[in-house]
Amino acid sequence: MLSQGIIEKELTHIIGKDNIQTSKEDLICYSYDATNQKFLPDAVVFPKSASEISLILKLANQEGFPVVPRGAGSGFSGGSLPVKGGVIVSLERMNTILKIDADNLIAIVEPGVVTGDFQEEVEKLGLFYPPDPSSLRFCTMGGNVAECAGGPRAVKYGVTKDYVLGLEVVLPTGETINTGAQTIKSVVGYDLTKLMVGSEGTLGIVTKIILKLLPLPEATKTMLAVFQDMKDAARAATNIISSKIIPSTLEFMDRGSISCVDDYVSMGLPADIEAVLLIEVDGDRGLIENQAEGIKKICLDNRAREVRIAGDKKEVKQLWQIRRAISPSLAKLKPNKINEDIVVPRSKIPDAIIGVREIAKKYNLTNANFGHAGDGNIHVNIMIDKSDRAEFLRAEKAVKEIFKLVLGLGGTISGEHGIGISKMPYIGMELSHTAIDVMKKIKQVLDPKGILNPGKIFPKL
Numbered sequence: 442m443l444s445q446g447i448i449e450k451e452l453t454h455i456i457g458k459d460n461i462q463t464s465k466e467d468l469i470c471y472s473y474d475a476t477n478q479k480f481l482p483d484a485v486v487f488p489k490s491a492s493e494i495s496l497i498l499k500l501a502n503q504e505g506f507p508v509v510p511r512g513a514g515s516g517f518s519g520g521s522l523p524v525k526g527g528v529i530v531s532l533e534r535m536n537t538i539l540k541i542d543a544d545n546l547i548a549i550v551e552p553g554v555v556t557g558d559f560q561e562e563v564e565k566l567g568l569f570y571p572p573d574p575s576s577l578r579f580c581t582m583g584g585n586v587a588e589c590a591g592g593p594r595a596v597k598y599g600v601t602k603d604y605v606l607g608l609e610v611v612l613p614t615g616e617t618i619n620t621g622a623q624t625i626k627s628v629v630g631y632d633l634t635k636l637m638v639g640s641e642g643t644l645g646i647v648t649k650i651i652l653k654l655l656p657l658p659e660a661t662k663t664m665l666a667v668f669q670d671m672k673d674a675a676r677a678a679t680n681i682i683s684s685k686i687i688p689s690t691l692e693f694m695d696r697g698s699i700s701c702v703d704d705y706v707s708m709g710l711p712a713d714i715e716a717v718l719l720i721e722v723d724g725d726r727g728l729i730e731n732q733a734e735g736i737k738k739i740c741l742d743n744r745a746r747e748v749r750i751a752g753d754k755k756e757v758k759q760l761w762q763i764r765r766a767i768s769p770s771l772a773k774l775k776p777n778k779i780n781e782d783i784v785v786p787r788s789k790i791p792d793a794i795i796g797v798r799e800i801a802k803k804y805n806l807t808n809a810n811f812g813h814a815g816d817g818n819i820h821v822n823i824m825i826d827k828s829d830r831a832e833f834l835r836a837e838k839a840v841k842e843i844f845k846l847v848l849g850l851g852g853t854i855s856g857e858h859g860i861g862i863s864k865m866p867y868i869g870m871e872l873s874h875t876a877i878d879v880m881k882k883i884k885q886v887l888d889p890k891g892i893l894n895p896g897k898i899f900p901k902l
């Protein structure tokens with residue numbers, strides 16, 4: 442535990458007394474993330490510059506206390522939790538959009554900028570930043586970089602790593618480096634930008650992000666296809682992509698998920714459906730009309746019971762309402778969820794969902810699945826009541842079997858949420874001992890005293 446002396450004298454001296462919190466009520470606000478697990482830090486600091494972060498990290502190395510970077514705390518794998526106590530470095534006050542360069546299609550932001558706010562700002566200039574995690578109203582750009590966040594638009598536009606051109610990073614030992622460049626191309630030395638993106642706040646604290654932008658697509662078209670057989674929906678999703686139409690989103694929801702959304706029947710959807718695809722295309726007006734017709738035909742050829750194309754903004758909102766309502770409405774099934782973000786090759790989605798359902802049945806568990814069919818990333822939800830210990834233990838066994846199934850299908854155990862503490866016990870199922878060893882060595886070189894975000898990713902470090 443961090444001594445009062447260090448907090449009151451050294452840390453407060455670096456950061457100023459208005460930028461440090463130590464009362465229990467304040468610490469509780471920074472003790473959890475979306476996993477709903479709680480670990481109390483010793484202090485929370487709100488730096489405003491890389492140089493303050495550098496001094497905090499140098500002090501941490503000298504005194505041997507843990508430092509944990511935090512954006513909005515919306516992570517699903519426990520990455521921002523101070524599992525070994527120490528100081529939370531909240532980046533929320535470093536939230537300035539430093540530059541939007543419309544001539545060169547780049548932007549530079551501080552890490553605490555909220556993703557949705559950044560998107561709105563660039564869109565005002567006719568520009569586009571595609572990565573769209575469903576948490577975009579509150580998650581931060583720094584958190585997105587640290588987790589390499591994706592979202593529904595990944596199927597066409599890729600994920601955060603595809604837009605990060607360079608970074609300013611304070612290393613665990615307190616030195617500051619710049620990686621990449623403010624240009625689309627740069628191959629000078631090892632690609633430290635890619636190393637940092639997705640490193641889950643364990644290799645450095647990101648203090649500036651250089652981003653690539655695109656021109657804003659002229660228009661979008663949204664449609665909903667309803668299926669009575671889940672395999673037909675999965676086949677339609679595969680056929681859409683293989684017909685060389687790449688939608689900007691291609692979302693899948695199974696019966697278990699849809700049935701939680703109160704209004705779906707009042708929205709005119711049949712009560713007995715097995716799966717729904719929510720599909721959006723974007724681009725030139727003429728092109729998307731043709732693409733929407735092409736997609737409708739593919740869905741009907743795959744026995745869609747109905748394909749509804751939104752005629753105006755109100756209908757678009759209504760269709761997305763079903764998708765957005767799913768995650769919160771799952772609480773109707775059970776109070777807690779174990780949320781896995783597995784990815785399989787698109788064509789294996791039916792095998793994955795059938796397999797997951799069989800595993801859930803074997804362990805007598807409630808299960809609902811939805812996600813990004815376009816890139817094979819399915820959110821598998823095992824719904825439990827944590828107070829039921831026996832059910833929790835059955836769920837743990839089921840998760841391990843689900844990961845085995847996914848890896849057997851040529852997939853990966855996490856497409857978006859990272860390892861953190863939630864998937865730490867399973868990392869060895871996907872990565873070889875040698876690969877894990879290389880990663881641990883990288884961590885040791887950059888963070889010899891193990892002070893930055895300890896207790897994450899690797900079971901023993």
Ligand SMILES: Cc1cc2nc3c(=O)[nH]c(=O)nc-3n(C[C@H](O)[C@H](O)[C@H](O)COP(=O)(O)OP(=O)(O)OC[C@H]3O[C@@H](n4cnc5c(N)ncnc54)[C@H](O)[C@@H]3O)c2cc1C
Nearest residue numbers: 512513514515516520575581583584587590591642647857
């Ligand atoms: C309702 C909901 C929907 C979601 N939907 C999606 C989705 O569609 N796609 C998706 O990918 N994720 C999704 N997420 C997960 C989460 O929002 C993302 O992982 C997001 O990137 C986390 O951002 P954050 O600012 O909340 O980071 P935090 O949760 O605070 O931190 C996440 C990790 O990043 C590190 N970190 C934060 N800032 C920095 C920094 N400046 N430098 C270094 N490390 C840092 C932390 O230490 C931690 O390891 C969702 C979460 C919720 C609750």
